[in-house]
Amino acid sequence: MAEELLTIVVADDEEELREAMCSLIRWEEIGFQLVGSAGNGLDALQMVEQLQPDLLLTDIQMPFITGTALARQVRELQPLIQVAFLSGYDDFEYARSAIENQVISYLLKPISMAELTAALKEIHDKIVKRFNDLRSPQRGIDRQMAAASLLLDTLDEDPEEQVLTEMLEKSGLILTDSSELIVLGLSLESVSPGAAQTVDKVLERYYSSLSIISGRRVLSLLISDDGFARLDTALDELYYVGKRLLSKSCIIGVSRPFRELVCCRDACREAVEALKLSDGPGIGFISELQANREGISLLVEQTLSIITQEYADESLTLGSVSERLHVSPNYLSANMKKYAGDTFISILIKTRMEAARKLILQGGMKIGEVAGRCGYSDQHYFSYCFKKYFGVSPVRMRHGEAGGT
Numbered sequence: 001m002a003e004e005l006l007t008i009v010v011a012d013d014e015e016e017l018r019e020a021m022c023s024l025i026r027w028e029e030i031g032f033q034l035v036g037s038a039g040n041g042l043d044a045l046q047m048v049e050q051l052q053p054d055l056l057l058t059d060i061q062m063p064f065i066t067g068t069a070l071a072r073q074v075r076e077l078q079p080l081i082q083v084a085f086l087s088g089y090d091d092f093e094y095a096r097s098a099i100e101n102q103v104i105s106y107l108l109k110p111i112s113m114a115e116l117t118a119a120l121k122e123i124h125d126k127i128v129k130r131f132n133d134l135r136s137p138q139r140g141i142d143r144q145m146a147a148a149s150l151l152l153d154t155l156d157e158d159p160e161e162q163v164l165t166e167m168l169e170k171s172g173l174i175l176t177d178s179s180e181l182i183v184l185g186l187s188l189e190s191v192s193p194g195a196a197q198t199v200d201k202v203l204e205r206y207y208s209s210l211s212i213i214s215g216r217r218v219l220s221l222l223i224s225d226d227g228f229a230r231l232d233t234a235l236d237e238l239y240y241v242g243k244r245l246l247s248k249s250c251i252i253g254v255s256r257p258f259r260e261l262v263c264c265r266d267a268c269r270e271a272v273e274a275l276k277l278s279d280g281p282g283i284g285f286i287s288e289l290q291a292n293r294e295g296i297s298l299l300v301e302q303t304l305s306i307i308t309q310e311y312a313d314e315s316l317t318l319g320s321v322s323e324r325l326h327v328s329p330n331y332l333s334a335n336m337k338k339y340a341g342d343t344f345i346s347i348l349i350k351t352r353m354e355a356a357r358k359l360i361l362q363g364g365m366k367i368g369e370v371a372g373r374c375g376y377s378d379q380h381y382f383s384y385c386f387k388k389y390f391g392v393s394p395v396r397m398r399h400g401e402a403g404g405t
Helices: 015-024 042-050 065-077 092-100 113-135 141-151 159-172 195-203 231-247 261-274 293-310 318-324 329-339 344-362 369-374 377-389 392-400
Strands: 004-011 034-040 055-059 080-089 105-108 182-189 210-213 216-226 249-256 282-285
Touching: 004 042, 004 113, 004 231, 004 249, 015 034, 015 080, 034 042, 034 216, 042 055, 042 065, 042 344, 055 065, 055 113, 055 210, 065 080, 065 318, 080 113, 092 182, 105 113, 105 261, 113 195, 113 231, 141 159, 141 210, 141 216, 159 261, 182 195, 182 231, 182 369, 195 210, 195 216, 195 231, 210 261, 231 249, 249 261, 293 329, 293 344, 318 329, 318 344, 329 344, 344 369, 344 392, 369 377, 369 392, 377 392
Parallel strands: 004 034, 004 055, 055 080, 080 105, 249 282
Antiparallel strands: 182 216, 182 249, 210 216
């Protein structure tokens, strides 16, 4: 069996090929656990939101949601996910789309199970290498000393701003007049020796970062010269890296923003206090950067209200709602599942289906019109969703053959 078992969802509308992939490939022998399969983009998106796999193997031409659109949307839901495309077209535009969506592999049909197995083994090794790179980046002694001096009470006296600035500069980080800072606290069940380096490796894609281990926590100083507009995205990725590579459960606490290095230790205490705001794994904030428990409840209530009032809008998606509410799609999805009891996509579908059932049973409206009133411009797509949800088609329900959820 392979060194590390990764989870995978397979999506392809060719049923014979999909079933062959699921049943004939010896998944565990090449390092994968098959957790789901889907025949269209909608089902695949729901599976990714629910199962959070490491890899999505998808046909590029899919019903309802294309492979390229699916790749964009699943990355909003699962920052660490890798996507591999299957395509029946050796076309430059498809290849370019694959590059733009940063897919890990672009495989051409027809493909034998032996060829696919070999390709999947290569993909597995690429993902494991990326995980290992995140687990064990290199770190200099100057960075460790600077992090300890800034974030921990290691000095007998409180140092002056200039002294702290010089320490920071030795670590390779420079403050400017526009620099703003925050401190993160990452609480883990157990802390590996390279945890601080892993955290820096993730955060440095977004901000200048300096981290150190303190007990069962990793404390991180983040520096930005243009605000923290991407903080939600950075924390989403950090949360999934923490949960996937460092610990089965993790909590992130975030301080208020500040501008002077002498405030670092107070900010550390705020970040640790913010950890207590969460009643389970997740992200807790202090003050204006994000909501506390009451704010999260309000966020969920606002989302449910938008779904209830605007379910007929076909363009209503997790991405559009999260943008409107100024949070990341993954953050919104996680809190919907935690506080509303189901995923955003599932709640939206349920709302649309219940509205559709009422219109179907009332009569006097064509199926296509019902579909349009419930957010579906494609009647076939609507009928597929309706039958999947209720167990009978819209026509059969209208004739009295009621199904159940």
